[in-house]
Amino acid sequence: MTFDMLEKQETPHYNFIKGHALTVIKAPFSDGQSKKGVEKGPDYLLKQGLVHDLENLGWTTEIVNPLAEVTGSVQNVTTYKNIHNIDSVACSTELIYKTVRDTTKDGRFALTLGGDHSIAIGTILGALKTYPDLGLLWIDAHADINTLDTTESGNIHGCPVAFAMGLNEVVPAPFSWLNSLRKLKKNRIAYIGLRDIDEGEKQVLKENNITSVFTMYHIDRYGMNNVIEMALKALNKDGDSPILCSYDVDSVDPLYVPATGTPVRGGLTLREGLFLAERLAETGNLVGLDIVECNPDLATNDIHVVDTISAGCAVARCALGETLF
Numbered sequence: 650m651t652f653d654m655l656e657k658q659e660t661p662h663y664n665f666i667k668g669h670a671l672t673v674i675k676a677p678f679s680d681g682q683s684k685k686g687v688e689k690g691p692d693y694l695l696k697q698g699l700v701h702d703l704e705n706l707g708w709t710t711e712i713v714n715p716l717a718e719v720t721g722s723v724q725n726v727t728t729y730k731n732i733h734n735i736d737s738v739a740c741s742t743e744l745i746y747k748t749v750r751d752t753t754k755d756g757r758f759a760l761t762l763g764g765d766h767s768i769a770i771g772t773i774l775g776a777l778k779t780y781p782d783l784g785l786l787w788i789d790a791h792a793d794i795n796t797l798d799t800t801e802s803g804n805i806h807g808c809p810v811a812f813a814m815g816l817n818e819v820v821p822a823p824f825s826w827l828n829s830l831r832k833l834k835k836n837r838i839a840y841i842g843l844r845d846i847d848e849g850e851k852q853v854l855k856e857n858n859i860t861s862v863f864t865m866y867h868i869d870r871y872g873m874n875n876v877i878e879m880a881l882k883a884l885n886k887d888g889d890s891p892i893l894c895s896y897d898v899d900s901v902d903p904l905y906v907p908a909t910g911t912p913v914r915g916g917l918t919l920r921e922g923l924f925l926a927e928r929l930a931e932t933g934n935l936v937g938l939d940i941v942e943c944n945p946d947l948a949t950n951d952i953h954v955v956d957t958i959s960a961g962c963a964v965a966r967c968a969l970g971e972t973l974f
């Protein structure tokens with residue numbers, strides 16, 4: 650290999666974004682699962698200097714917190730089977746939906762910092778409202794496609810994809826805000842990094858003919874680079890539709906990202922996780938990114954906190970145009 654065989658890494662350009670502007674949407678929310686601390690994610694990521702780093706990459710930034718008024722004030726009274734916190738998840742995801750919708754409608758990049766992964770109900774439907782042909786890239790150890798009838802844990806952070814696709818047979822009243830909205834089509838999602846899929850989820854994936862599911866097996870079999878290309882192709886035959894990436898940090902191996910609520914060993918290396926983000930930036934089609942499930946309270950020591958938070962920040966920087974060279 651000679652030097653002229655290396656492709657030049659261009660500074661990424663964002664085709665759908667006006668004026669290199671982004672909104673950091675804080676989503677300090679933890680009711681989609683049972684472990685406290687994940688609501689601290691946004692402040693930890695910001696304390697690490699994320700905004701400063703993004704401004705150095707040329708972004709004009711603003712920070713909003715759509716949950717500021719409601720955090721802790723919503724009473725959970727609605728019941729459906731084993732599902733936890735229906736009212737507070739419904740209320741917060743509606744607020745996040747509106748913020749992501751308005752941010753993307755303005756031509757700004759939506760960088761949403763969770764919180765647990767239930768917040769993606771809002772980010773997906775918000776981005777989809779602005780971009781009807783949106784493709785969703787779901788980076789995770791988990792498929793998060795349980796319906797309210799298949800979930801064993803009752804935690805809505807395991808259900809956001811089913812909500813966004815309209816797969817729930819019964820939609821509890823607090824979620825009625827999403828009834829009139831366009832849902833994500835079954836062929837507009839690609840998964841990368843999965844290694845812990847519930848039996849019920851396997852059924853849901855099969856029944857709905859969702860086939861762009863790249864597990865750790867596929868990454869080992871074909872290599873990360875090929876898997877990313879296959880996933881992008883699946884979402885984007887002509888390479889010109891907008892992409893939302895919902896990035897659960899538990900996709901990366903707990904060796905690198907230990908402070909997360911549902912760690913699963915045998916995951917992406919940190920470099921694979923960052924390479925994916927770099928490649929997404931290179932497509933020019935990214936319109937939004939969620940970074941979710943950083944939970945500093947689950948670290949057993951300070952190094953675990955730093956490892957986890959700096960991995961989350963690095964994913965965001967790579968997706969937003971940081972190149973090595």
Ligand SMILES: NC(=[NH2+])NCCC[C@H](N)C(=O)O
Pocket residue numbers: 765766767791793795800801802803804806807808847897899910911942
């Ligand atoms: N966003 C996540 N970390 N999700 C983990 C989900 C785990 C399990 N499949 C459940 O539904 O409870």
Ligand SMILES: [Mn+2]
Pocket residue numbers: 789790791897899900911942
């Ligand atoms: Mn996960």
Ligand SMILES: [Mn+2]
Pocket residue numbers: 766789791793806897
């Ligand atoms: Mn997840």
